[in-house]
Amino acid sequence: MPWTTEPTLKFARQGLAAAVCDAPNPGSGYRIYAIGGNDGTGPVATVEAYDTIAGSWSSIASLPTAREELAATAGPERLYAIGGDNGSAAVNTFEIYNPAADAWASGPALPTARNGLAAVTGRNGLIYAIGGFNGGFVATMEVFDPATNAWTSSTSMPTARSGLAAVIGPDGLIYAIGGQGGAGPLTTVEVFNPATSSWTTGLPLPAKSYFLAAAVGPDGLIYAFGGLDHAGIPQTSVYSYNPATAGPWVVQASLLTAQAFLAGATGPDGLIYAIGGQNFTAPTLNTVEAFTVATTLTAPDPYIGNGTYQSPDIILLDPTNNPVPIGGAPGGAWDTLLIPLTNYGIQAVINNDSTVAAPNTVIRFWQFPGGVGTAGTQIDVQTVTVPASGSIVVSSANPFKSGAAGQHECVAVSIANPQSLYFNVDPTTGPAVIDPTIPHPAGSGHFGSAWRNTNSILLHIGGWRLPFQATIAGNEAVGVKLTVTATKVPAGFDRTEEIVRLRRTLQNSGADMRLPMFLFPEMRAHLKAADLGLKIHSAGGKEGGTRPPGGVERHVTVAPGAGTEFTVSGTIPKDAREGDIFLLNVAAHYPATKKTDEAVVEYLEVIYVKP
DSSP states (O other), X not given: OOEEEOOOOSSOBBSOEEEEEEOXXXXXXXXXXXXXXXXXXXXXXXXXXXXXXXTEEEEOOOOSSOOBSOEEEEETTEEEEEOOBOSSSBOOOEEEEETTTTEEEEOOOOSSOOBSOEEEEOTTSOEEEEEEESSSXXXXXXXXXXXXXXXXXXXXXXXXXXXXXXXXXXXSXXXXXXXXXXXXXXXXXXXXXXXXXXXXXXOOOSSOOBSOEEEEOTTSOEEEEOOBOTTSOBOOOEEEEOTTTTOOOEEOOOOSSOOBSOEEEEOTTSOEEEEEXXXXXXXXXXXXXXXXXXXXOOSOOEEESOOSSBOTTEEEEOTTSOBOXXXXXXXXXXXXXXXXXXXXXXXXXXXXXXXXXXXXEXXXXXXXXXXXXXXXXXXXXXXXXXXXXXXXXXXXXSOEEOOSTTOEXXXXXXXXXXXXXXXXSOOOSGGGSOOTTOOSSTTSOOBSEEEEEEXXXXXXXXXXXXXXXXXXXXXXXXXXXXXXXXXXXXXXXXXXXXXXXXXXXXXXXXXXXXSOGGGSHHHHTTSEEOOOOOEEEESSOEEOSOOOTTEEEEEEEEOTTTOEEEEEEEEOOTTOOTTOEEEEEEEEEEOOOSSSOOEEEEEEEEEEOOO
C-alpha cells in the first residue's frame, strides 16, 4: 500500500520525537504525541496530540524544557521525554507527562547527557535510553524503572552511535537500527535481549541511514523509514524486516516526502506514521504521512471482544451453572445483581483475529472489592492457546464470591501475550490491569481487559423493592410511560424434555448456547405471566389506564438531564420454591422530542428464588 498524506502538524519541526500514549481525557483512547524539536529558530517545547479518530492535531501542555534531538516513549498513563539538545549542549533532562492532568513533571536526570538517542519501553515496563552523542558517539544504555523512580546502567551497545532508531520487536527484543558513528553513517542493526542483558548483531539495513525513524506494524514487521543517506541527503526509503523469518530487509513503498530528523510511531489505528522532519526543500516540515500495512496479520492478536465496565464477554455462572444475564437500572450503573456471599463461576470469551494461533496467552481473573479504582485481588490465572481466526471460552478454576447485600464489586479479566503487538505486557497487579474502555487499535473492538459490575441483592419470599432511573436528553420535560411485567421460569425448566431437545437442535445448527434457554426471546414469549403484585413508585405521575398481564403501568414526567428515579416493588409468592426464577421486564416508553425519536428502552432483571 502507498503512503497517504494525513492532517499536518500545527507547528513545523525537525528533530522531534513521537510516542503513543493515553489520551488527554482519561478513558477516551490513545493519541500520538509529537514532542519538542526545532522550528528553524531553535529548540522548542511544543507538544501536540493527534486523535486518529477525529483526524486532528491539538496543542497540549508544553515541555518544561525546550529541546531537539530528544527521545520519547510511553508507559501506562505516562509519556516520557528523554535527553536531547537545548541549542548549546546535550542535556540529561528527563520529563514525564500525565495525560489525565495535562501536566509535565521533572523526573530523575538521565545519568548520561546526550542528544540523538533512541528510547523504548520494554515488555517488563522498563524504559531504555540507547546511544546518542555528547562530544562523541556513545554506546551507553541506561534503564529507568518507574517502580523505583531510578536509573541504572545496562549493557552498552557494541557500536557507539547517534541518530539511530529503536523499537521493541514482536519477539520482545530491542532493535537498535542505523545511525552514525565515528566512521560515518551506518547500516548497523543490533539486537538486545532484556532477559539476558546481551546484544547480538542483526541483519543490516540495505543502505546507510541516520536520523531515521522506525515502528512495528500490526503485521509483526519492523519498518525503518526516512533519514539521511551516506551523502547526507534526506531519503524517502522504507524498509521492513520480519523477525519471525530473520530477514532480510525488504524495500517497501517510498515516503511521499523525503524526510530526515523525523519521528515515527504506530498509531492506535494500526497505521504507521512518519511525522515532521526536514529536507533540502524545507528546513522544517509539518508533513505527516501514514502507511497502511497490506500484508496478512501474522503476529498473534488475542483480545477481549467487548471491553467497558459491564462486558458480556465476562460470563458469571450462578449456583445452578446457568449464566447470569447483565442487569441494572435505566441510566444507572448497569450492575449485575447477585445473591449475597455466593460463589459464582467465571468464564471469559477470548478472540484472535490473526491468521496464526496465539499460544502462551495469559488470562488473569480479578476481583475488585468496592468496584473500579480499588485494589484488585487475583482470583486465578490461566495460560491458553487461542486458535487462529477463532475464539475460546476460558474458565477460572476459582470462583468470584459476591459481597454482602448492597455491596458493589467488580469482576475483571485481563489478557496478555508476549508476541501480541498491543497487549504484550502482563498486568500482574491490580493497578496494572488495562483500561477496559480503550480499544487498541482505535475502533477495532479489541480490548486488553473487560469488567463486570455487580451488586449483591437478597430477595426473600415476601416483599422486595428494586431501584431504577429514567433519563432524557434535550431541553424539555417529557411524559414517559413505564411498564413492568413478570413471567415465571419454573424450577427445572432447562431440563424438561422439550427444552433439552430444542437446545440440542440449536447446538447442532451452530447457535451460541452460553445463555440459558429462558433468555432466548422466542422462549420468553411462551413463559407464563406471574402475579407478583407489582407496583411502580415515583415522586410524581399517575397509574396508567391499562395493566398488562402480570404487570403494571405508570406515567411519569422526566426532567431533561436530571432524570426521574422510581422503584419497582412486588412480592415473591409463598408457593415459590427454590430453583424458580422470575423475569422482571422493565420498559420505559419515551415519546418523540425535537432532538430524539420515539423509543422504548427495556431492562431485564432476573430474580432467583432462594429458601
